[in-house]
Amino acid sequence: MLSVSKLSFAYEGGAQVLDDVSFDLKEGEIVSLLGPSGCGKSTILRLIAGLIVPQSGSMKWKDGTTPETGFVFQDAALMPWATVTENIHLPLKLRGQELAEGHLNRLLAYVGLSGLETRFPQALSGGQQMRVSIARALAADATLLLMDEPFGALDEILRFRMNDLMLKLKAEQGWSGLFVTHSIYEAVYLSDRILVMDTGRIAGEVTPGLDRSLEAQDQRSSQAFLDAARQVGALLEAGSMENA
């Protein structure tokens, strides 16, 4: 779906943030970017979203066309004056498009928000707000989701539930995702591949290869899970030793 090659980037007047970053994202894959604070994870998402432009390197989309992209951020970033339905609708409305009622209802059911259509964000829990944010990202039939620590502010139980929801949605809808997280366990559970970053570069790649036919609990306690977590930990540790 996307081939990123030798991407280098520095913010204006600042030091080099990314140095020669290359990776691929295949269709239907969730790839996580994991690494220490300030290593450049969000910058990669911003480059892919086209919000900033690299000084060198290339990003090539399959067939040469940018896919329909949805964004999910750490803060659900909902409009406080708009209901659940209106918030989900908003990005499409801004583009002059309507969301068919059947599609809206399906999305609400997917993310478990049926019955809360007329609620305002302040009357929703953190997890419910995040689910509105996910439904909003999916409303335009996104084929790529760019997610920047979407569950960082949630407690662990809710985070597990949201991780399961993402896997269910991905299995049903087939989008691809680039996912920034600080959590090794979340990355291992959610990802087809994990790109472990060091300052401005990709230090290594881990492929968890979990057996998705197992129950969530069994996946999380499987040998494959533990091995992947250990590999990610070792790559992070090696990076931090190098920078010490």
Ligand SMILES: Nc1ncnc2c1ncn2[C@@H]1O[C@H](COP(=O)(O)OP(=O)(O)OP(=O)(O)O)[C@@H](O)[C@H]1O
């Ligand atoms: N708008 C900006 N102008 C100048 N420097 C910036 C800007 N945004 C980020 N940076 C710097 O670029 C580097 C990478 O930032 P980035 O947000 O990509 O890191 P990150 O890995 O996502 O960090 P975190 O995990 O803390 O969110 C950091 O040193 C940061 O201070």
